[in-house]
Amino acid sequence: MEMKELKKHVRTLATLPETDAPVISCYLELFNGKIKSRDTYKELTRAVMVGLSEQELYNVRKAQESITEYLLNNLLPDAKGIAVFSRAGDDAFFLPLQFRVPLPNWVSLSSTPNIYHLVEMKDTYHRYVVMISTKKSARIVEVNLGEVTAQLWQERKDLRERVGREWTKEHYQKHSKERGLKFIKEKIKILEQIILAGGHTHLILAGHPTMTSRVRNELPRHLLEKLVDVVTINAQAKSVNAVEATIASFVEAEEIESQLVAELLSQKIHTGGLAVAGAEGSFKALKQRQVDTLVLLGNYSPGPAWICEICGTATVKKKRPDACAECGSISLKSFDLKEEMVRLAEGQDCLIEVVNDSEALVKLGGIGCLLRYQLQNGCAG
Ligand SMILES: [Zn+2]
Numbered sequence: 284m285e286m287k288e289l290k291k292h293v294r295t296l297a298t299l300p301e302t303d304a305p306v307i308s309c310y311l312e313l314f315n316g317k318i319k320s321r322d323t324y325k326e327l328t329r330a331v332m333v334g335l336s337e338q339e340l341y342n343v344r345k346a347q348e349s350i351t352e353y354l355l356n357n358l359l360p361d362a363k364g365i366a367v368f369s370r371a372g373d374d375a376f377f378l379p380l381q382f383r384v385p386l387p388n389w390v391s392l393s394s395t396p397n398i399y400h401l402v403e404m405k406d407t408y409h410r411y412v413v414m415i416s417t418k419k420s421a422r423i424v425e426v427n428l429g430e431v432t433a434q435l436w437q438e439r440k441d442l443r444e445r446v447g448r449e450w451t452k453e454h455y456q457k458h459s460k461e462r463g464l465k466f467i468k469e470k471i472k473i474l475e476q477i478i479l480a481g482g483h484t485h486l487i488l489a490g491h492p493t494m495t496s497r498v499r500n501e502l503p504r505h506l507l508e509k510l511v512d513v514v515t516i517n518a519q520a521k522s523v524n525a526v527e528a529t530i531a532s533f534v535e536a537e538e539i540e541s542q543l544v545a546e547l548l549s550q551k552i553h554t555g556g557l558a559v560a561g562a563e564g565s566f567k568a569l570k571q572r573q574v575d576t577l578v579l580l581g582n583y584s585p586g587p588a589w590i591c592e593i594c595g596t597a598t599v600k601k602k603r604p605d606a607c608a609e610c611g612s613i614s615l616k617s618f619d620l621k622e623e624m625v626r627l628a629e630g631q632d633c634l635i636e637v638v639n640d641s642e643a644l645v646k647l648g649g650i651g652c653l654l655r656y657q658l659q660n661g662c663a664g
Pocket residue numbers: 591592593594595596607608609610611612
C-alpha cells in the first residue's frame with residue numbers, strides 16, 4: 284500500500300462520526316497468508332466482549348462476523364500484518380488494510396476506531412527511494428510501508444558484452460572508465476528528477492560497494508542531505524531482498540529523526556518556546572487546534588481520562604473526578620486518552636512523531652506538542 288493511500292484511510296478513521304454501535308479495531312500479525320496465532324485472536328476478541336449488554340453484544344457479534352469471514356477468505360500470501368475496523372448497526376462500517384510490515388496482535392472495542400498502531404507504522408516505515416547499483420545494472424525504486432510500490436527507472440549496462448567482442452582490450456578499458464563515470468552522472472540526474480517530482484525526503488543507496496561509493500562521491504549536496512544510508516548487497520540478490528536490506532536501516536534513521544524532534548520539543552519547553560508537555564497540556568492544545576506536531580513515546584500509556592455525558596467537558600486526571608467541574612454532573616464516562624489524542628491529531632492533519640527511546644521525552648511525561656501559536660488561557664476556542 285502506498286503512503287498517500289494509508290494517509291487517506293487514517294484520516295477517514297480519525298474523522299468517522301460516532302454512532303450507538305461500537306467499532307471493533309482488530310490488528311493481527313500474519314504469516315504465510317494466515318493469522319499467526321489464531322488462539323490469540325480468539326482470546327483478544329473474547330476479552331473485549333466481557334460485560335456487554337444483550338443489545339451491545341448483538342452489534343458487536345455482527346461486526347466480528349464480518350472480520351472473521353474476511354480473515355478466512357481474503358488474506359494476501361505476502362502480507363505480514365492486517366488492521367480491520369468493523370461496525371454493525373444502521374451506519375455500518377468495514378475497512379480492512381493489509382501490509383507487508385508486521386503489526387501487533389491487538390483488539391479493542393470503542394466508540395471510535397483505534398488508530399494508534401497505524402499511526403505508529405506510518406511514522407516508522409514512511410516511504411523512501413532506493414537506488415540499487417550493481418556492476419551490470421542500476422535501478423531506482425520507491426518503497427512505501429516496507430514494499431516496493433514503483434519501479435521508477437531501470438537500465439542495464441550491456442555495453443561490456445558488446446565491446447568485448449568487437450573492440451581491442453585496450454580500447455575497451457579506456458572507454459569503459461569514461462563510460463562508467465558518464466553512466467553514474469546520468470543516473471544521478473535521473474535520481475534528482477525523480478526525487479524532485481515525487482517530493483521524496485529520504486534516499487538509500489544499495490548495491491555493490493564499489494558502485495555505491497562511486498555514486499555517493501558524485502551526489503550533489505542536496506541529495507547527500509537526503510541520504511539515509513548506504514547498504515551493501517551481493518550481486519545475486521533479488522530486488523525484494525535488496526529492499527528488505529534497506530528497511531532496517533531506514534527504520535533506524537527514522538528513530539533518530541524522531542529523537543531529534545523530541546529534543547527540539549524539550550528545548551522549546553525549557554526556553555519558553557511554542558510547545559507544551561504532559562497529558563493535560565497536550566490534550567488542551569489538541570482541543571484548541573493549536574498543534575503542529577504531536578510527539579509521544581511508543582510505550583506512552585496515560586490510561587483513561589473522563590468525559591461528562593451531559594456537557595461533554597473532558598477531564599484529564601488519573602483518578603475519576605467526583606463530578607464534572609463544568610456542570611456538576613456525576614455522569615462521567617472514561618475514554619482512552621492516548622487514542623483520543625492521536626485521533627484528534629490525525630483529524631487535524633498534525634504531524635505525529637512516535638519515539639521509541641528518548642530520555643528528554645520521558646522527563647516531559649512521555650508526550651508533548653510543538654505548537655503553531657501560543658495557547659490561550661481560559662476559555663477553549
Ligand atoms: Zn459536565
